[in-house]
Every structure is written in structure tokens, then in C-alpha cells.
Amino acid sequence: MKCFRLPGAMYAGMNLLHVFIYICCGNMRAMSRSVVPVLIQKIVYIVTSLTILSGSMCAHAIVSMEDVHLGKPPEGFTGAFELDLAFEGGNTDQAGAATGVKFQWTRAKVTDFILANYAYGESAGVTNKNRGFAHYRHIHRLDAELAWEGFSQLSADEFTNLRVRALLGGGVRLTLGEVNESKAFFLGLGAFYEREKLDTQLPDEDDTENALRANTYLVIKYQFNAHVSLVSTSYYQPKLGEFSDFRAIENFSLQSKLTEDSSLKIGLDIAHDSEPPRDIRKTDTSLTIGIVVNF
Numbered sequence: 001m002k003c004f005r006l007p008g009a010m011y012a013g014m015n016l017l018h019v020f021i022y023i024c025c026g027n028m029r030a031m032s033r034s035v036v037p038v039l040i041q042k043i044v045y046i047v048t049s050l051t052i053l054s055g056s057m058c059a060h061a062i063v064s065m066e067d068v069h070l071g072k073p074p075e076g077f078t079g080a081f082e083l084d085l086a087f088e089g090g091n092t093d094q095a096g097a098a099t100g101v102k103f104q105w106t107r108a109k110v111t112d113f114i115l116a117n118y119a120y121g122e123s124a125g126v127t128n129k130n131r132g133f134a135h136y137r138h139i140h141r142l143d144a145e146l147a148w149e150g151f152s153q154l155s156a157d158e159f160t161n162l163r164v165r166a167l168l169g170g171g172v173r174l175t176l177g178e179v180n181e182s183k184a185f186f187l188g189l190g191a192f193y194e195r196e197k198l199d200t201q202l203p204d205e206d207d208t209e210n211a212l213r214a215n216t217y218l219v220i221k222y223q224f225n226a227h228v229s230l231v232s233t234s235y236y237q238p239k240l241g242e243f244s245d246f247r248a249i250e251n252f253s254l255q256s257k258l259t260e261d262s263s264l265k266i267g268l269d270i271a272h273d274s275e276p277p278r279d280i281r282k283t284d285t286s287l288t289i290g291i292v293v294n295f
């Protein structure tokens with residue numbers, strides 16, 4: 001299932017970039033303008049652009065596992081909520097919505113968080129997207145450069161024939177170089193055990209798969225200024241003993257503050273499975289724009 005099509009995706013991408021450049025430029029001039037007029041201009045421009053984008057974008061909210069802030073996470077409970085919407089009317093009626101939420105609890109050297117996402121879409125009254133995802137992670141910092149982590153996850157996607165995927169794993173998280181107010185780099189090394197139940201639609205085909213996979217990831221965080229930030233998380237997950245069977249995932253996002261607790265987010269998500277289920281394409285791509293509210 002492709003989340004957008006060319007040339008529509010190219011048109012959407014140019015408009016997304018147009019929106020984000022406008023927001024960034026507006027934030028860079030925030031010190032020399034009144035906050036309220038600038039915010040009104042941003043909202044009007046965003047709404048206009050979303051009207052253009054809604055016919056070609058794919059709503060697929062991903063509340064990032066990685067916080068945008070740099071340095072040690074704030075103590076206590078924090079969270080984030082994201083919402084993406086897309087609508088199209090006329091010759092083809094389409095609607096899509098995606099939402100995500102993250103709850104995080106940090107104390108001393110320990111951080112726990114729960115992350116959940118759900119996306120649903122229809123085209124001409126027929127469902128064409130129905131997927132969900134939940135993730136729990138425990139991180140224990142041993143020192144400034146090293147932490148160990150354990151995690152578990154459940155996911156399902158009707159249109160990739162995935163009834164349910166359950167996994168349990170762990171590993172270490174290394175800080176690469178110095179973390180400062182503008183940048184941070186992290187490397188994760190570990191493994192997980194997964195069990196998948198597939199909708200094979202063939203009575204004689206095994207619908208359950210079990211695998212032990214390596215889990216490596218690289219996180220890049222960059223703060224351009226007080227308002228604009230970038231987060232990139234890249235995963236490589238080969239099956240141990242059969243390295244030709246692998247998954248590669250990229251979650252990329254740019255955020256620009258609208259207020260102290262809310263941001264405009266543009267996200268690019270790419271997921272590649274070298275050996276997907278029967279009749280399922282190897283690569284899924286989604287380009288999204290949404291609002292994130294922190295609390």
C-alpha cells in the first residue's frame with residue numbers, strides 16, 4: 001500500500017516544504033514582530049495549504065519515540081498528542097485521520113514511556129487504511145554515555161495482512177559525542193524476539209511466524225534555533241541467521257513551534273521489508289503534516 005502517488009506526492013511535498021519554510025521564517029522574525037499577528041498569518045496560511053494538500057497526502061501520525069528536547073529529559077510526567085487529518089470531495093470522496101499519544105515518566109536515571117498510534121482512512125466509502133501500534137520502553141541511564149533499555153510492542157495493519165505483531169527485546173543506548181543545546185547523536189544496539197500472525201487467506205499456508213532479530217538504530221537531533229528542530233531515527237533489523245530478511249525504517253520529522261506547548265510537524269516515514277507477506281509491496285512511504293500538543 002502506497003501512501004501517496006506521483007505526481008501528487010511531489011506536489012504535496014512542495015506545498016509541505018512551502019508551509020514549513022513560511023513557518024520557520026516567521027519564527028526567525030518573531031523577535032521583531034507582534035506575536036498575535038504572526039500567529040494569525042501562520043494559521044491562515046496553514047489552513048489554505050492543507051486544503052490544497054488534503055487530496056494527495058496520507059494521514060499517518062507518528063508521535064516520535066525520541067523527544068525533540070536535547071539533554072536530560074524533564075523530571076516527572078510529560079506527554080504529547082498529535083493529530084493529522086485529510087479530506088477530499090468531488091469525483092472521489094476520501095477521508096483520513098491519524099492520532100498518536102505519548103506518556104513519559106522520568107525520575108533520577110530512569111525513564112519509562114508508552115506510545116500509541118492509530119490511523120484510519122476511507123475512499124469512496126470503502127476502508128483503505130486501518131492500523132494501530134502500541135509501544136512501551138524502559139530506559140536506565142548508567143552514566144552520561146551509556147544506558148540500557150528494554151521494550152515491548154504490539155501492532156496490527158489490516159492492509160499489510162498483519163493481524164498482530166508482538167515483540168519483546170532490549171539492548172544498550174550509546175551517546176555519540178557531546179550533547180549540547182543544538183545537537184545530539186545516539187546509537188542503539190540490541191535484539192528482540194517477535195511473533196507475527198498473518199491473514200494469509202490461504203488455508204494451507206502457515207499464518208504464524210517467529211523470529212529473532214537484531215535491532216540497531218541511529219538517532220540524530222538538531223535544534224536550528226529556539227523554534228525549529230529536526231529529529232531523524234533510522235532502524236535496521238535483520239533476522240539473525242538469515243540476514244537477507246531485514247527491515248529498514250526511517251522516521252524523519254521537522255517541527256516548528258506555534259506556541260510554547262504546540263508545534264507544526266512535518267513527517268516523512270519510510271518502512272522497507274525485504275520479505276513481506278504475499279501480495280504486499282516491500283516499501284511503504286508516508287508524508288504528513290499535523291499538530292503536536294505537549295503537556
